[in-house]
Amino acid sequence: MGAHQTFPRGAVRIHGLSKSFTLNGAALPVLRDMNLYIRPGESLAVVGPSGCGKTTLLRVLAGLEAPDGGQVRIDGRPVQGVGTERAVIFQEPRLLPWLTVLGNVAFGFEVRGVPKAEAEAQARQNIRLVGLGEFEDAFPAQLSGGMAQRVGIARALAVQPEILLLDEPLGALDAMTRITMQDELARIWREQQVTMILVTHDLEEAIFLADRVLVMPREKGTPPRLIDIDLPRPRDRSEARFVAMRRRLMAEFGLH
Numbered sequence: 001m002g003a004h005q006t007f008p009r010g011a012v013r014i015h016g017l018s019k020s021f022t023l024n025g026a027a028l029p030v031l032r033d034m035n036l037y038i039r040p041g042e043s044l045a046v047v048g049p050s051g052c053g054k055t056t057l058l059r060v061l062a063g064l065e066a067p068d069g070g071q072v073r074i075d076g077r078p079v080q081g082v083g084t085e086r087a088v089i090f091q092e093p094r095l096l097p098w099l100t101v102l103g104n105v106a107f108g109f110e111v112r113g114v115p116k117a118e119a120e121a122q123a124r125q126n127i128r129l130v131g132l133g134e135f136e137d138a139f140p141a142q143l144s145g146g147m148a149q150r151v152g153i154a155r156a157l158a159v160q161p162e163i164l165l166l167d168e169p170l171g172a173l174d175a176m177t178r179i180t181m182q183d184e185l186a187r188i189w190r191e192q193q194v195t196m197i198l199v200t201h202d203l204e205e206a207i208f209l210a211d212r213v214l215v216m217p218r219e220k221g222t223p224p225r226l227i228d229i230d231l232p233r234p235r236d237r238s239e240a241r242f243v244a245m246r247r248r249l250m251a252e253f254g255l256h
Contacts, residue, residue: 009075009085010040010162010195012061016070019056030056034070034224036214040162043189043196045206048216048224049253054199055167057216061197062088062165074163084112087161091168093152095140101127101151102136108158126154129191130184146177153188164189166198170205182208186234203249207242208235215252225252 017034020027030053038044046054059065061072063082072079074086095104105126109119127133130150140148149169156164169185170178182205189196189209200206206213207229215225227249231241 011075012036012038012163012195012197013073013076014038014070015073017057017060017067017072018069019053019060019065019067031060031067036224036226038195038197039211040195041193042212043210044198044212044214045210046197046199046214046216047201047203047206047249049218052216052218054216058088058165058167058197058199061163062086064088084159085162086165087156087159087163088165088167089149089152089156089169091171093140093148095148095151095155097140100137100139101132101143104140104151105154105158108155112159123154123158126157127151129157129188130154144177145173146181149173149181150184153185157188157192161194163195163197166196168199168201171201178202178205185209190233203246204237207231207245207249208237213249215249227252 014034014036017031018029019031020029022028034057046057048054056065060067061079063079063086074083096107099107102120102123105123106116106119109122110116114122124133124136127136130153132147132150132154135143135147140151143151152169166185170181173181185196185198186209196209198206198209210229213227213229215227217224229245231239231245235242
């Protein structure tokens with residue numbers, strides 16, 4: 001590898017990745033010899049049955065779990081623990097209940113060493129980005145689930161990440177709020193030009209948000225499949241090609 005070789009920001013390369021857990025004294029393989037390249041600025045959805053390794057993969061990418069074998073590289077550098085080039089958004093936004101919306105988002109800047117006044121100014125920009133400009137002074141207990149998740153997204157963006165890692169971020173929301181938030185995620189991804197990796201159980205959500213879908217198999221040792229979502233944006237859930245793609249994904253899991 002040349003000394004002056006550069007890598008695009010937000011590129012992820014997974015090579016020979018393996019991860020096992022111990023259950024009743026025996027090793028339980030979750031990921032086995034996985035290889036994948038995620039393009040910078042790509043939106044990748046990860047789908048599959050419970051226990052197939054979706055969240056484990058995300059946690060390895062986040063640096064929250066160390067692999068047993070293989071390697072993950074981001075921008076050409078090996079992942080060794082957490083890093084500010086990555087931000088993780090979980091199903092629960094995990095807001096600090098004693099801080100307002102502004103305080104929660106500003107906290108994300110302050111931990112980077114940004115002075116308080118500047119942190120609040122930048123936090124206000126992020127709060128407007130997620131459409132909560134009128135709720136700066138509200139506390140988490142006063143927010144709906146969808147609003148709280150928007151605050152979590154605004155706080156995650158405070159580290160100016162190259163990569164957004166999302167673990168079922170909309171799973172706890174009602175159906176209508178979930179659709180609204182899918183639109184918001186699509187807009188934020190487009191405007192921020194980040195690489196987005198989304199774990200979801202919702203096949204329609206995967207099709208709506210992703211450039212490609214990584215289908216994780218139920219059978220251990222079977223390699224995952226990559227499916228291109230070659231549909232124009234913005235996407236129409238009722239359009240014939242969208243419906244056909246949903247049928248194709250369902251067929252991957254033996255569903256009709």
